[in-house]
Amino acid sequence: MKLAKIALIAASPGSPPPPDVLPHPEKIFIPLDGPWGRAEAQVAPGQTVEAGAVVGRFQDPRLPMLRASAAGSVEGIRTVNTPDGQKAQAVVLQPLGDGAPASQAPPQGAAPVALAKALTEAGFAETDRHPWPFPARICSPETASEAFQLTDAPFHNPIETLIINGLDRQPGEMVRRTVLGHLGSFVVQAVAALKALSQASRVVLVYDRSAPPGGELLRSLQEQGVDCRGLENVYPSALTPVLVQLVTGKQVPQPASDPRLVGVAVIDVTTAWQLGRFLTDGTLPLEILVQVSSWKSGLHRLYRVPAGTPLEPILAAANAAPQPAKIVVGGPLLGYAQFDRQAPLVASDFVLVQQPDEVHTYNYRACINCGHCVPVCPMKLLPNELGKLCEYGRFHDAEAQYLAHCIECGLCAFVCPAKRPMVQLIRHGKREILEMRKES
Known part of the structure; x- marks a missing residue:
């Protein structure tokens, strides 16, 4: 790849x-x-x-x-x-004021089935999209069957490799690096439970080798049998389908995009932090990490806030520009531009604030068929053709050209000399297809 x-x-x-x-x-x-x-x-x-x-x-x-x-x-x-x-x-x-974090008795020493149910009740919310909720998607076939009555594909497949993803997803992001640097002890506490739930024969922590976590953390993880691997964090290596292939050599089937189909489960290090904290002292996963960055001003701040906090107070705390040209939640390549500062954040995320001279204003321009987008697509699609089909309402034709296989990484838009909104067109096409299926 x-x-x-x-x-x-x-x-x-x-x-x-x-x-x-x-x-x-x-x-x-x-x-x-x-x-x-x-x-x-x-x-x-x-x-x-x-x-x-x-x-x-x-x-x-x-x-x-x-x-x-x-x-x-x-x-x-x-x-x-x-x-x-x-x-x-x-x-x-x-x-009603700033109270102490909510907690309950941690399920220490619980059997895998009881642990899986306890984690479901705790209410974990994940940053990346997954076909199944945590923790059901990381359970062994036996635990998935007994705890959640999940027996069909992909849950009949054993998990051979469990990947703890410590790679920041996009350039400029530092959420996962911060977790490993300052909250890594909780990640260590999560390993035993992850092993018990998944019965994985191999657990791998992946981190950015240009900014490795401390040696003490790596030693603690290695003592628990975790394979700690530093990778070159070249975008989009932190996205699940790409990461699975880099670590295991296996290709995740699309459009299901479920690594469990090839015997792999991936858990974000932010989720591992919340899991370890919950197992240590019963603290419920009600707090998220939010990074606010403005490249123009050199602003890079990270906050812990209650899940459901709107954008506005986070931007105010960061002293971001009062009238930015654009606010993007999800980062420069994966994110969505915001029109409402009261939009709530429910999982750890990356907020990018842009000044007027950083924003590329879209003026309609037809595809010039240069082909620049084709070689950078990690899924080996034809983004130029998909964009045009979605632009002109030919959604079924786009679906036939593997529209659902797109992971929306944004590389096609990044390299497009015509500055076409490729990701937005593809997202529009996917949503139209889903709506047509609902109506039928």
Whole structure:
């Protein structure tokens, strides 16, 4: 697999400082809508809830609980704009001060089935998209069957390799490097549970070899049998399909994009941090890490905030430009431009603030058929053709040309001399196909 070497402004070199803990915002939004449908609200307006209280529950018990990330009063349930441009029903909380992190008795020494159920109830939210929720997707066939009644493909496949992904996903990002540098002890605490759940014969921690974690952390992981591997972090090597091939040599089948089909499970190091913390002292995974960067001003700050915190107070704390030209949640290549500063963040993320001279304003220009996008595509697609088919409403033709195989890495848009919005066109095509399937 050929990886593109792209030159983007990097975050500050060396070990980044520990994240700052921000005070609770005036309001917190807990979306009830997500990749697995809509959860049923478990609270009513005017109700007072404790931190960690269940505010949303899916009918399917295998899906994660939605919990209040702070103690507060329920203002109501209303529609909010999510960072990926969708609308969602959300529980609106007014926090009652900055309380201690919510916790419950950690499931120490629990059997794999009991542990899997406890983690589902704890309500882990992951940064990357996955076909199945955590922890069901990392369970051995036996545990998946007994705990979640999952027996069909891909759950009948044993997990041979479990990858803990410590590579930052994009140039300029430092979230995962910070976790390994300052919160790595919790990652160590998570290893035994990950082994018990997955029964993987091999556990691999992957990190950026240009910024390796401390030797003490690596030794602690190696003592637990973890294979610690430093890789050159060339974009998009941290994205799951590419990472699996780099570590194991196996290709993840598309469009399912489920590494379990080839006996591999991938867990983000931010999730491993939350898991280790939960197992150590019972702290529920209600806190997320958010990086705010502005390349123009050299701003790179990392914060710990309650899940569901809107963009506005995070930007204010970072002293980002009051009138930026563009705010991108998800980073420069994977992210979505924002039109609502009240959009809530529910998983660890990367917020990029751009000044006017950093923004490429899109003016319509037809594809010039230069082919620059073809050799950089890690999935070996024809992005130029997919973009044109989606642009002109030929969605079924795009689907026949493997539209669903696109991992939306953004390399095609990055190299396009016509500055065409390739990723936006492809995302538009995917959503149109999903809507047509719903209507049929």
